[in-house]
Amino acid sequence: MYLNVHSQYSLRYGTMSIRTLVDEALARGITQMVITDINNSTGVMEFMRECRKKKIKPIGGIEFRRDKKLLYIGIARNKEGMKELNDFLTDHNLNQKELPDQPGEFKNVYVVYPYGQNRELKSNEYIGLRFDELYQLYNKDLTAFQDKMLALQPVFVANRIEYRLHEYLRGIDLNTLLTMVEQEDKCKETDVFLNPGDLESKFSKYAFILDNTRRVMDSCTMDYPEGQLKLNRKTFTGNKKDDNALLEKLATEGMFYRYGNKNRVALKRIRQELKVIVELDFCAYFLITNDIIQYSMRRGYYHVGRGSGANSIVAYCLRITDVDPITLDLYFERFLNVERSSAPDFDIDYSWDEREDVQDYIFKRYGREHTALLGTMSTFKDRSVIREIGKVMGLPKTEIDGFTDPASAAANRDNVTFKKIMAIHSMMGNMPNQRSIHAGGVLISEEPITYYTALDLPPKGMPTVQWDMYEAEAIGYDKYDILSQRGIGHIKEAVKLVAQNQQKNLDIHQVQQFMKDPHLNNRLKSGNTIGCFYIESPAMRQLLTKLSCDNYLTLVAASSIIRPGVAQSGMMKTYIYSFHHPDQVQYLHPVMEAQLKETFGVMVYQEDVIKICIHYGGMDGADADILRRGMSGKYRSRVEFDKLVEKFHEGAKALGRPEAVTNEVWRQVSSFAGYSFSKAHSASFAVESYQSLYLKTYFPIEFMVGVLNNYGGFYSRWLYVHELKKSGANVHLPCVNNSSSVVSIAGIDVYLGFVGIQGLEGRLIELIPEERKHNGDYLHLEDFVKRTEIGLEQAILLIRCGALRFTGKSKKTLLWEVHTLLGNKLKPNNHAELFHVEAKHYTLPDLVNTAQEDAYHELELLGFPLSLSMxxxxxxxxxxxxxxxxxxxxxxxxxxxxxxxxxxxxxxxxxxxxxxxxxxxxxxxxxxxxxxxxxxxxxxxxxxxxxxxxxxxxxxxxxxxxxxxxxxxxxxxxxxxxxx
Incomplete structure (x- = not known):
């Protein structure tokens, strides 16, 4: 009888999780209810799953509000009705329209208006009455509309304690004091599940209202299939047999590119993989990913395919990845196997300035009804919420600062106010706070995606589902990860600059040749890797030197052992020693030697951990998969991971393993939790590192300019300028007659861009080079001032950083002249002049700038001196x-x-x-x-x-x-x- 139930997904309003909501209903004998979170359908699918487990009938719906005012409640009669509600909300979200006073035509939705609105009701529309509104029916003739009245008992909180929590949530949401939260801004204390029989008792004088409510709810059926669904687009060509044939054709053609046409080992493995891919109905996933890659390659975009997908030779032949699984002995089963409990995905990285175009292609290619970005859900876990609670309580800033300062932890321990804040924080810690957007997940659905969610329009401007990756997986979606990173921008830009500056077109994907190049390997060994993806940090450069790393396979290992899981366990030092003294390796157990000989007994990769859990601890493949996912942080809690501790020890004991050895093996396993890479992931990173190394070795000037123009890397900007000078470039200060907005290159002459000048307006950064391009070089200061309409302050910035040195005049002279031109606020004019009247010129004494003065100007305006060193x-x-x-x-x-x-x-x-x-x-x-x-x-x-x-x-x-x-x-x- 509850047709207006809310969960925590009514953000900063409802207090109960879906599971708690269902448990509370079960405890009161409720057999059916409608979830109607405010302006979202985030929890509908989860609600259906939980209700079905507890034998409660779930009904989906949405409560629509505008400016905190309840407009109406939509209740889905079935799956089509849920889609209508989602479509209605989606239309208003994506087109940024206000919700109307009355919704449009619904075919499979009941609409419930709050009592007190005078309107003509359609056949599917009703009026909802709360029990505390029933007195308004006294002495009224209800004959005409008694069939249109429903019992409305909203549910927002579980009890009085949660009502207080609700008030704090409202205060945080409204950014106001607890005492300033108005009654209309929050729910009522009675908005809870009532005790069994109470609702019926309150409506006893109006039994027909209960009958109407029951009749409406009984007519609703959420006819979604039960069990694990597969909701991704099912075919690429429209026919599964055609998909199978096309994938085989493309993989075989790709094999010729990667291996030539006589590699029997590669051909055999391709056939084995294709058999599994077809059996698991994964052809469309491969073909759609390939379609995305082919589009981006046609556009000249550079990509990196990484993650467990690099275990697949089919992916390698389709050029989804550049990792050769044969060379690295990567096993396909790590990516896709019949026992795997969840679908894998490809991680495809693009340059930061190309990813959105790839996403746009996906939306246009597969249709907006069937495509959406994946959402995320941030929670109140962050300790910054302590500050928000303190503000709601009206505490002074100094006191709040004391509560958030880790140094004051001991002093706060016995503070009554602090204890109260932490009690509130603990209650809301895991609650969702706001919906946001996933780093790169894209969903491509067989059915219109609004069957399962309404869509938001976040700042990226692309439709986004209202739930996160965990819920997507639970519902039955496999995501496509279209990501971005700066390292790819470095490589992409450097390749383009080489083509422009040296007229050489590079195939940056011929990584196998790079790996055999002694010049690259010597650079790797020396740690001379500044600017190179993943291998430029001090720790990584040290590791490369310590390992004398001069080959791809060692780099793959280095890419993984640098991770905290290995480093913190002390195994990184062990690995380095064993690498140099393989004959002195003492394996913990014969199983460790058999499984980890390649890594000298050290668990370096996720695959190594899985091997040990299976072969040492006697665990099965399903447990190993749970372990792997637990390590990569893909579960919301570590419960599943922690359960394996007992299983591992019991399995090892059953196999007769020594207890002390087992404890040490498990210590090494558990140190990996949340940090280690899969071997394929490390291999993908190492490929990109080699591509960077190749460019840094043979085209160092273009490469370092590419790094500077893509927001640098691990270090500050000045260090990359330092590397640029070391590479043989003549690095020049910004110049209005030579520079562009970003760093530019001509031969070995490199001009810093206007972007790097602190305080220079964005308008001028773009205008100065554009005006020069269209109308020629600037002739002198006056010409520059008139053509750009620059103001005095901005002109002074450019003069002080040396950008007008083409005039041949000192900065002091130019500063004198620019004050003469602009000091009286004369408006510059870049329109055509009938008669050119030159400004008056005055004879000035020699005004000389020193190198020391110039260096200080550069330090102030560029962040580093170029004329002198520090x-x-x-x-x-x-x-x-x-x-x-x-x-x-x-x-x-x-x-x-x-x-x-x-x-x-x-x-x-x-x-x-x-x-x-x-x-x-x-x-x-x-x-x-x-x-x-x-x-x-x-x-x-x-x-x-x-x-x-x-x-x-x-x-x-x-x-x-x-x-x-x-x-x-x-x-x-x-x-x-x-x-x-």
Missing amino acids: FDLLKTEYRGDVRVNDLIKHLGQTVKMVGLYVCEKTVHARNNKKMWFGTFLDADGNFFDTTHFSNHTPVYPFRGAGCYLILGKVVEDFGFPSVEVIKFAKLPILNNPVMD
């Missing part, structure tokens, strides 16, 4: 007793060095003390790394950018030297002459 700005000429090239000769000695700060990393040691790792450049421009222990270092050892005097002991780890810092301090720089 070493040139030091007050001292001392550059240290030792340089990087001689560091290895001073092992065990205490040395003094001067280093230019590059970056730092703070870590917490096992004794709960902090330690720091620093990266610096010496005066020759070479990298060195430092370690700072808390017993030698103040609480905040680094003082930002600049040069430091470092006293420390030279140590070495697997051939990689670094400095353990005893003392260090930031060195003073010359005074800014402009400020003197």
Whole structure:
């Protein structure tokens, strides 16, 4: 009899999860109810699943509100009715229209209006009365519309405690004090499931209302199939047999490209994979992914296919991935097998500026009715919500700051107010807070997608489902991951620049050749990898050096052991030692040797963990799959993962494994949770790393410009400019007659772009090069001012950063002249002039700029000096007793060095003390790394950018030297002459 029930998906309003909602109803003997969350259908499919488990009849619906006002409730009579409701809401969401006072024509939907609205009711429309409104019927003639009256008992909360939580949620939503939340802004305390018989009792004088309500609900049937559904588009060609034939044809043709036409091993594996793909009805998924790849390749877009899909030779032959599963001995079953409990997906990465076009193609190719982006659901878990609760309570900012400061945790422990805040936070911690958009998931549906959800229109401007990836999987959707990353932008831009600057067209996908190139492998081994995807960070460069990594397979392993799971377990150090001393490896158990010989007994990949759980712990394939998913964080809770601990130990004991060995094996397994890569994932990253290496080695100038124009990478912008200069480029300051909005290149001359000038308006960044392109170079300052209509402040910025040096005049002279031109607010004019009247010119004394002044201008406006180095700005000429090239000769000695700060990393040691790792450049421009222990270092050892005097002991780890810092301090720089 409850036709207006709400869950937590009535965001910042309802308090009960779907499961709690159903359990509460079951406890009261309720046999059917309608879920009607406010302006969304997020929970409808989940609601149906939970109700069916508990033998309660589920009915779907939506409550429509405008400006907090209840307009009407839509109740679906069946699946078609749910689609009508979703379509109605979707239309208003996507076209950003206000909900109307009255909905349009529905064929399979009942509409319930709140009592008090005077209107002509259609055959499917009703009036809902709350029990506290029944008194208004007293002495009224109800004959004419008594068949149109329904019992309306809204449900928002479970009890009085949750009602208080509801008030806090409303306060947070409205950004107001708890005491300022008006009654119309929240539900009533009586909006709960009533005790059995109470609803009937309250309507006892109007039994016909209960009869009407029962009749309406009895006529509803959510005729969705039960069980696991497969909702993705079922075919690519329209016919499954044609799909099978097409996939075989494309895979065979792709084999010729990848392996030639005589590789029997490849052909055999392709046939084996195709058999499984056809058996599991996955042809359409492969063909649609291939269609997306082919479109992007026709457009000249560069992509990386990664994840477990790289285990498939069919995917490799279709050029979905560039990872050769034969070379790496990757087994297809890791991607797709008959025992797998959930469908796999391909992760396809594009450059950040090309992904949206690929997504747009998918929508146009497969139809907007059948395509949508995947949503996400953020929760209140973030501790920042503590601040929101404090604001609702009316606490002063200083007190709230104290509650959110980790340093005050001990002091807060006994604070009554803090305890109250944390109690509220614990109640709302897992509640959904707001709907958002998934990083890249796309759904392509066989049926119109609005059978299963209404669609939102987030800032991206593409229709998005109202539930997340977990719900998509539960409903029966396999997502297509269309992602973006900066590393691809670097590669894509560099290839384009090589074509423009050197007239060479590169096939960047011929990675097998790159892997055999000794020049690339020597660069890899030396750790000279700045700008290269995934291998440029200090930790990765150290690892490459320690491993003497000079080949693809070692790089694949390095890409995985750098992850926290391996590093934190101590196994990274073990792996490096074993790599150099394979004859000294002591395996924990013969099973470990049999399964992990390739990785010297260390579990490096997810596949290794799965192998050990099966062969050492006696677990079955299904448990191994749960374990893998638990490790990758794809379950909302770790319950499934934790259950495996007991199974593993019991299985190992049954196989007679020694208990102490089992405990250590499990410690290594569990350290991987949430962090490790699949081997195919590491292999995909390593492919992209080699592509970057190839470009950095043979086309270093174009590559580094590509890095700069795609928002850099791990380091600050100045370091990539430093690398650009090291590569042989003549790097020039921005120039109005040579620069474009971004960094530009002509031969070995590179001009920094206008984008990098701090404070320069976006309009001018685009206008200056466009005006020059259409009307020729700027002739002089006055010409520039008139043609761009630039203001005085913006002109001063350009002069100070040297962008008008083409005039041959000093900055000081130009500043004098620009004040003469614009100081009296004369409006520049770029229209054609009948008579050109030159501005008055004055004879000025020689006004000279010093290199030191220029460097300070650049430091202020670009973030780094280009005319001089930071070493040139030091007050001292001392550059240290030792340089990087001689560091290895001073092992065990205490040395003094001067280093230019590059970056730092703070870590917490096992004794709960902090330690720091620093990266610096010496005066020759070479990298060195430092370690700072808390017993030698103040609480905040680094003082930002600049040069430091470092006293420390030279140590070495697997051939990689670094400095353990005893003392260090930031060195003073010359005074800014402009400020003197």
